[in-house]
Amino acid sequence: MPKPEFLYVTYIETTPQKLWQALTSSEFSKRYWFNTELKTDWKIGSPFALVMNGTTTDVGEVLEFDPPRRLSYTFHHVLSEAARKERPTKVVFTLAPHGKLVKLTLTHEGFEAGSKLLEGISKGWPAILASLKSLLETGNALTIPPVALDIEGFE
């Protein structure tokens, strides 16, 4: 049985530096990531948290910080009791320049069999990354209603 894993690739007309800034600064993330702030000092081993509208949704630890190429952190959803019982997962962003574009590859792995979190992030990441691409290319993030994602507990 293959390991449950989420993989998403998108191409963005921007620079690796701008994309890196968007992935690591709350100023940007609040605009494309459902008003989510990134709370960390980005030192390897430091705590990491996603805070949405003032509520901590996910916590973890910085694993890799290699600007503007590779960023990774552990990811543990804490909003629901069921999710808190699952083991932490791992998110990795890889940025590769290609001519005038940047290829952004996201992997999210380490899920338990039947993970509720895998179901949720599989719906969430495409919306977040589409909004990120729009913000960098057009200056406007998307206004996707959270309820449209059909994620349990996210409305």
Place this chain on the structure above:
Amino acid sequence: MSKPEFVYVIYIASTPEKVFAALTDAKMSEQYWAGNRVVSDWKIGAAFALKLKREETDVTGKVLEYDPPRRLAYSFHPQHGGMDAEPPSRVTFEIEQQKDQVRLTIVHDGFEPGSKAFEGISRGWPFVLSSLKSYLEAGKVLRAYWYEDECAAQGAA
């Protein structure tokens, strides 16, 4: 071993009508799909062809579903790179309005285990759909020489 299936979801600040048009119009596809043209009269059962510019060959198929502006499906059979020996696969597009944007879901399935076409389309679709989004939102077309090279090497979509 489970059968390979490619699923991709992308959100585009556009309307279902514009997204559907872009998926079915040769002049538009030529813009965002690296010069490749989608050719069909879009009647159910009619021939579908993706005229690959660089390959000077086609992906052939048949129109399976045509329900503007919600659903589109065609069979997909690359005629090059040895992939003509594989059975045709199937591409399905689903379009849903979500407030000010459209959620476009692509499912490409019907591959045999170890399919070469599957490898190609798995690399190709993220680029084509990223370019489609840029085209519809910003009037920009993503250009990447390496995409065409990669397509030539992989026989991608």
